[in-house]
Amino acid sequence: MTKETDVVIIGAGPAGISAAIQLDRYDIDTILFDKSEPGGLLVNASFVENYPGFPKGISGRDLTDLFKEQLRSKGINVCREEVIAVKKNDGFFNILTSNDLIRSYIVIIASGTTPRKLIRCTIPSGAEGRIFYEINQLRNLKDKTIGIIGSGDAAFDYAVSLSEHNHVIILNRSDRVKCLPPLFEQVTKSVNISYRENISIGKIDVCDEGLILYPEGDGNSGNEGIRVFCLVVAIGRDPSTSFISKYIMADIGSLKDTGRIYMIGDVSNGICRQTAISVGDGVRAAMEIAMRMRDNQI
Numbered sequence: 001m002t003k004e005t006d007v008v009i010i011g012a013g014p015a016g017i018s019a020a021i022q023l024d025r026y027d028i029d030t031i032l033f034d035k036s037e038p039g040g041l042l043v044n045a046s047f048v049e050n051y052p053g054f055p056k057g058i059s060g061r062d063l064t065d066l067f068k069e070q071l072r073s074k075g076i077n078v079c080r081e082e083v084i085a086v087k088k089n090d091g092f093f094n095i096l097t098s099n100d101l102i103r104s105y106i107v108i109i110a111s112g113t114t115p116r117k118l119i120r121c122t123i124p125s126g127a128e129g130r131i132f133y134e135i136n137q138l139r140n141l142k143d144k145t146i147g148i149i150g151s152g153d154a155a156f157d158y159a160v161s162l163s164e165h166n167h168v169i170i171l172n173r174s175d176r177v178k179c180l181p182p183l184f185e186q187v188t189k190s191v192n193i194s195y196r197e198n199i200s201i202g203k204i205d206v207c208d209e210g211l212i213l214y215p216e217g218d219g220n221s222g223n224e225g226i227r228v229f230c231l232v233v234a235i236g237r238d239p240s241t242s243f244i245s246k247y248i249m250a251d252i253g254s255l256k257d258t259g260r261i262y263m264i265g266d267v268s269n270g271i272c273r274q275t276a277i278s279v280g281d282g283v284r285a286a287m288e289i290a291m292r293m294r295d296n297q298i
């Protein structure tokens with residue numbers, strides 16, 4: 001049987017969590033979905049120093065634990081299901097998950113971003129299990145050599161986290177660094193991180209210990225390549241919206257204007273992807289929904 005609710009939130013990262021907490025204050029019937037552990041991308045952050053309330057900074061993992069604790073203390077449940085499709089039918093949204101079909105009047109899209117895949121070189125079979133796009137699942141690695149491709153905040157932040165117990169090689173295909181200056185300084189001072197510029201990986205081979213990375217043009221030149229246990233690819237992220245039907249996307253402007261769809265957090269914030277912004281977006285969306293419901297606008 002199809003379940004019904006006033007609001008469905010897709011994604012329990014900082015944006016979705018804060019929307020759920022604020023909607024709970026208004027007693028609005030809400031279902032919050034996440035396909036994986038609540039907390040979102042933030043769990044990957046080595047050190048968050050720009051989230052108010054933590055004058056000494058806090059690790060991404062500790063901050064997400066606090067978010068989750070707040071959900072638990074309010075009795076807000078996160079349904080651990082992936083939303084596969086969002087369609088519109090008879091004036092309502094149908095939300096199809098891996099397990100259920102939900103009908104709701106309002107949808108909050110808080111699904112964040114998905115990583116850009118490595119497309120400049122072919123990935124041989126057997127290598128997939130050694131290539132990662134986020135680092136949470138690598139936290140327990142020790143004494144390994146890990147390659148990271150990228151030049152932005154995420155690549156450098158991942159290097160700082162992983163270098164605590166491993167040796168990390170950052171591979172930047174240009175000589176331009178896009179990360180925050182303090183992060184760059186931290187990386188250049190670390191004895192466990194090697195930073196290499198103007199190096200673009202053109203070929204990957206699998207070996208007993210992991211992967212061999214060959215710089216472009218070097219694959220067949222006798223060059224020994226760079227041996228790593230695994231590779232982290234941090235070359236940018238795009239909004240995660242593939243589950244939204246094309247008919248909804250075509251009408252997204254008016255659905256937003258009429259308060260039927262909210263897109264909050266990283267999924268809609270371009271380059272301004274920060275936790276505090278996502279949290280603010282979540283609170284604002286929930287307040288607007290409550291006001292519109294009170295005024296019978298929806």
Ligand SMILES: Cc1cc2nc3c(=O)[nH]c(=O)nc-3n(C[C@H](O)[C@H](O)[C@H](O)COP(=O)(O)OP(=O)(O)OC[C@H]3O[C@@H](n4cnc5c(N)ncnc54)[C@H](O)[C@@H]3O)c2cc1C
Binds near residue numbers: 082153276
């Ligand atoms: C290495 C790193 C360091 C960072 N450092 C900082 C920092 O110091 N300060 C700061 O403010 N920010 C930092 N950030 C950014 C911060 O993590 C993000 O801005 C924030 O997590 C965005 O929150 P969000 O809720 O919008 O999206 P996300 O955190 O991406 O959450 C989206 C959620 O939606 C879920 N989801 C997606 N699709 C579906 C689906 N179809 N069905 C169900 N669930 C779905 C995902 O599983 C995820 O849990 C950092 C990010 C990284 C990667």
